[in-house]
Amino acid sequence: MISTLQQQTTISGPSRLGEALRRSLACGGCCTRLVNFGVTLNRISILEHINLHVHCGELTVLLGPNGAGKTTLFRAMLGELPYTGSLHFVHAGNEERFIHPRIGYVPQKLDIDTLAPVTVLDLFAGALVHRPVWLGHSNAIRAKALDMLSVVNAHALLDQRLGQLSCGQLQRVLLALALTPVPDILLLDEPVSGVDPAGIDLFYRMVSELRRTFDLSILLVSHDIPTAARFADRMIFLNRTILCDGSPREVLAGPCIRQTFGIDLAAAGIQQLENRSEHPLHHEVCAIRTTDSIE
């Protein structure tokens, strides 16, 4: 079950073309491509006509009201639900290669018995090696897990039980696991629900750094629009299909958010964007959290 780290050379970031122009072109570098993607369950169409290119090195935030189909999109991409249309990863080296993307996934929460005798190392070993986890761990897997955990600044958690971890710590551990091996696209489903504001900021900062380090496509579902807007390269508003797609500024100013969530929120988001342009890595804890009001 161990696969080697992705054999992908880092491809330099997109050229400085206009956002719209760049998106209209075929994948530059590499991207994950959904073409006419749709999900129908019990004859009810949940998602339809989704056409989406998620470029490598791009952090795309997925917005939408509850029931919009965000989690369904993820579950279909993971292969848990049947879908129509196509999903593939386009790797442009010398020639374009179409393959099913290797997906890294961080679930909203891990329903785990707090008493379960499972350590972070057990989690890694269970996913990556054949030797039954209760027969002890090889030095190789220990080193590997430690390596990946240190990427998300969680190396101290190696021997902790999963039940002992805080929400934020667990999210970082799951993120490290999702990065082993480095995926083509990383799906994060409301990764910061239940994490305190400082932790949210830290998480976003880490994720946006990872996308540069590993040249990752990241698709992130969030209800925390102001914070997400500060870190996103691109925002997509989803409700059964893609309604708005563009830079955070475009999407926040556009009609989608205004109509669904009310004008105040969009204004707050733009306010945050102003902060972002002045201080790209703003350390102040985000004052407005919208998660509670929307849920």
Add this chain to the structure above:
Amino acid sequence: MTFLYSIIAYLPFEWAQFAFMQNALLAVLLIAPLFALIGCLVISNQMAFFSDAIGHAALTGIAIGTLAGLADPLWAMLAFATVLAILVSVLRRYSSASTDTIIGLMMAFAVALGVVLLSRGGGFARYSRYLIGDLLTITPFEILRLVLLLAIVTGVWLTFFNPLFFTCLNRSLAKARGFPVWRLETLFAVIVALVVTMTISWVGLLVINALLIVPAAASRNMARTMTVYVLGAVVISALAGILGLITSFYWGTATGATIVLFAMGFFILSLAFRRR
């Protein structure tokens, strides 16, 4: 095998001199640790109710085997339990009903069918050994057959332990990592079904599930790591097995049930040592 018998016969106890007790002790030392090993994942996967249903479904297997005129209904039981396990797994995948409901339905169906078939002509009492189990009647041939079957099951279990373990933790995560989740879950169901069915006539339908989950539950209370958890369950199970067997010899009680009472004793003890 003769070697093992002579070792047991050297034990300075009255019970150790009887051939049937020597057989029973070997069987206990074979069955109990394997049950504990599998029980560890039964608990993590919240499959306790499922394994109970499989135990009950063995009744229908016995009935079908008897009707088909087989001298030993083991193969019919194995086949029926396997079919039922796969059926539950299929229904879980395609039905919108909750797993509990599906398992409850299947169990009710299997038990009713078994009782109807076996009670035809009013002869149900003949089959009560399957309800209570009789470890003391196990023969060396049956032990050898058990060794073979259990070796196969253990091999499969160990080969797929990590994928099964990871699937138990979180289905979606397992799916994302490319594990064949549904096939693993079906494999898991079939393994539980096979082990329960193979041993039911010695342990007894009524208490077999307890033997599967109680040692693991006791160990889980105390363990901090997977190693301690699994090995603890094996040790507790083996101890409860030996103590239960000897006690049942002196008290003249059903062996399976006595073993379960000892396992429960360990469980209560484990509550006192529960880790914070």
